[in-house]
Each structure stands twice: as structure tokens, then as C-alpha cells.
Amino acid sequence: MTILQRIRSPGLSFAQTVVSLALGGAALTSSYWCVGVQKVPKPLCSLSRQRRCVPVPGMANASDVLFSWDTGDDRFVFPEFHVGIFYCCQENIYTDAWEEKCRSFHSLTPQSEKAMMWLSVTMELMYMGLLCLSCLLLCLQLCVGACSPAGRRWGQLFNAFAAIFTVLAGLIGMVAHMMFMQVFQTTVSMGPEDFKPHSYGYSWAFYVAWVGFTLCMAAGVSTLNSYTKKVLRFQQKKKKVFQRIKVKVKLTVVSCLSVQHADPTMNVPQAMRGACRVQISEPVISQSQVCMDF
Template identity: 65%
Template sequence: MSFLSRVRSPKLTFFQTVVSLGLGATALLSSNWCEGSQKVPKPLCTATKVTKCIPVPGVSHNSTSIHFSWETGDDRFVFPAFHAGMWMSCEENIHIDAWEEKCRSFFSLTPGGEKGMLLLSVSMELMYVGLLCISCALQFMQLCLDAFWPTQVWGQLLNAYSAVFTILGGSLGMVAHMMFMQVFQTIASMGPEDFKPHRYGYSWAFYVAWVAFTFCMSSGVSTLNNYTKNFVIERRRKARMYPIQFSDMEPPLPLAPPQLSHPAPHYCPP
């Protein structure tokens, strides 16, 4: 029971909520939900691009003896890396030898039929982070009330409201994660021609988002369990330990006899 009490402690649930908020905000702002590589034809060689390119007479080294490129198959392609998130999609610049990324809005890559789902997913992610902020504020107020007025019931009421906000936020975050991945898979198959992933998978922000969801639901369940323990189980236990003693109750007052009216003057008893 001591272990369960520590797990349900308000300080630990507040710590879990803060960790969930930090990880969720980090994943939301990151552009590393998905990563992979593209299959792009080799660019022409220029003054800034001399490797992994198609030789051009007059530009490439030994260009006087170069007229054609005999590369076939995958040798004619380069595989630049890319990573994408809810806000930006960045890919390696293949037109220069130095490593450089060029980024563009992820919303511009989304087909017209999926823009609404992407906006809904982003809105739910923002609501998820906002509800976690409200939950953190309520739990912090509860800790302050318990520190200064431990016998007040307001702390437990704040605890219950924070549990509702936490669980609701976690549910919205879970749905938003799945909706975004569905949008990305649609873009990978039906997106613009210059964004056709050859290979892609999940990146670190995707796993961070689900770790934040785990902490969020753990905090919400622990908080709700703590409220149930304090308000339901404790009251029932006190009711069993201190039953009502009828001997302690005051005896009822005797009832006064009914008042009879006076007999009439012409009344004659038998």
C-alpha cells in the first residue's frame, strides 16, 4: 500500500504532467516526425556541384573528352535525406556539394482533400498542449493549498478537475497523432512530384510524442484514483468505523395527552 500511495501522490502526478507537457510541446514544434530518403535524378555538374552529378562539357573536370554519361540504373539517381513535421518539411540540397537543407511548409505539400484533416490534427495538438497547461496550473494550485491549508476540500476538487483535463487532453493528443500520420502517408503516395519518398519511417519526435502521451495518461489515472480514494473509500471506511449509536441519541419527548372538551350541561353520566 505504501508503494501505491507514493504512485498516487500529488507531487508525482504533477511531475508526470509537467514532463508530458514538455515532451508534447517539443514534439509539436519539431520537424522530425518522419524521416527518410528520396530518389531524385542526378543534377548537372556546376561550379558548386562537382560530385554525384551528370558531367557537362565545358563545366566538369576533363570536360573536353566528356560527351555522354553512361551511368544506368540507380547510378543515375541520388538519394537525399529529408525529415518532416507538422509545420515544416526539410530536405537535403542536391545542387551543391556542401551539406545544406532547404525547407518548405508542410501545408503546401498537402493535397487539397487532406488540408482540412491536417488543420484539424494541428488544432487538436494545440488543444492537447493547452489542456495540459491548465492541468499543470490546477495541480500546482492544489499543492499550494495542501501545503498551507491541508484540511480544506478545495485541493481535492482541483485534483479532480485536473484529472479530467489531463485525460481529455491525452485522448485528443492520441487522435491527433494518428491523424497526422495518415495525412503524411497520403502525401507520400499522392503528393507533388518533387516530394516522392523512396523510403521513410518514424523519427524521434514521433516516439517523444507517444512517450508524452504515456506520461499524460499515467498522471490522469493516478490523479483520478487519488480523488476516488480520498472521497469515496475514506468516507465509507469512516462510516463503518463510527456507526451511529442510538444510545447517544436523546430520547424522544413524551406526547402530551389529548385535551378533552368539557361535557355539556345537560349531559347525564350512566
């Protein structure tokens, strides 16, 4: 039970949400969702490109050979590239020094996929916004619980909304990730010729995004489970308290009625009759006293 209580604790949910927000932000701003290589013909030799290039007569290191006898894959170079949600970077094959050229990934997507690309970006931003809101609500819950124990009901209200926003953020983030990967697959097959990769695979940002999604859903489910358990426990306690009140009131009424309707010849003190009227008229426990334990 102690382990389960720690799993459902607001502090752990807050920590999971913060880590999920950090991982999601790192993946969103990164351009390493997918990495790969391209297969392009060797460029002509120039002043900036002296190695792995097609010799050109008249260059300082070029012979008088007018033809290149490279065959097979020797006729090509394999520059690397990496792609993210916002931009794509490719290795510059026209210089010997390592250099990258970056451009917007949206400019590479086919016209038929641009609407889905924008929708994916919008949902990614919504995912981050809902996670920020969940972090704020969980932080308010922790502050209210630490500073004012009497405001525990407000803390549970913050907890409920945080759980809803966290689960909703996880679902939106999952759909956004899948939509972006669908757009990337379509761009690979239908995109411009200067982008089509020879081979590619997923990189660290892809895995970080899904780890962040997993933590987000874990935090949302644990927070929602904690709130639901407290609500059910409160309802059961409230029911038991009012059942005890009902039994006590019935016993009090029966005893007082027996006293008030006793035989006049019996010596019943007048003070006891007045005490019975007071016990019947005043409440035993109030609704607010029951709610204080929630």
C-alpha cells in the same frame, strides 16, 4: 500500500504531467517525426555542384564527353529529408556543401487532406493547452495542501478537474497523432513529385510524442483514481460516523426518558433531569466536523 500511495500522490502526478508537457512540446515543434531518402536523377554539374553530378561540357573539371554512361542506381542521388507537423526539410542536391531547404508541410498535403491537417494541428494545440491547465491545477493543489491544511477540500477540487483535463488531453493528443500520420501517409502517395520518398521511417519525435501521451494518461488515471478513492473513503467514514451518532442519540434519549418518567417517589436529582434535556437538544457532532477529514 506505501508504493500505491506514492503512485497516487499529487507530487508524482504533477511530475508526470510536466514531463508529458515537455515531451509533447518538443515533439510538436520538431521536424523529425519521419525521416527518409528520396531517389532523384543526378543534377547537372555547376559551379556549386562538382561531385556526383552529370558532367557538362565547358565546366572546369568536365571533359569533352557529351554523354553520361551511368547505369542503375548510379544515375540517381539519394538526398535525405525529415518531416514534422509544421514543416518539411530536404537536402539541397544542387550544392556540394550540406544544406537544407525547408517548406511548410501544409503546402505539400493534397487538397483533400488539408482540412484533416488543420484539424490535427488544432487538436495538437488543444492537447498542449489542456496539459498546461492540468499542470497549473496540480500545482495549485500542492500549494494549497502545503500552505493551508484547512483548504484540503479546495485541493481535492483542483485534483478532480486536473484529472479530467489530463485524461481529456491524452485522448485528444492520441487522435491528433494518428490523424497527422494518416495525413503523412496520404501525402507520401498523393503529394507532389518532388517530395515522394524512396524509403522512410519514424524518427525520435514520433516516439517522444507517444511516450508523452503514455505519461499523460498515466498521470490522468492515477489522479482520477486517487480522487475517487478519497471520495469513497469519505462517504464510508461519514456513514459510520452518523451511524454512531444515531446509536448514541438513541441511547441518550432512552436513558433520559427513563429518568424523566421515573416514579415521582424516587429520589432523582433535578440537576440530572436538566442535564438530560440539554443532551437531547444539543447536537453531538456537526456536518462540518465530518467534512474536515476529507
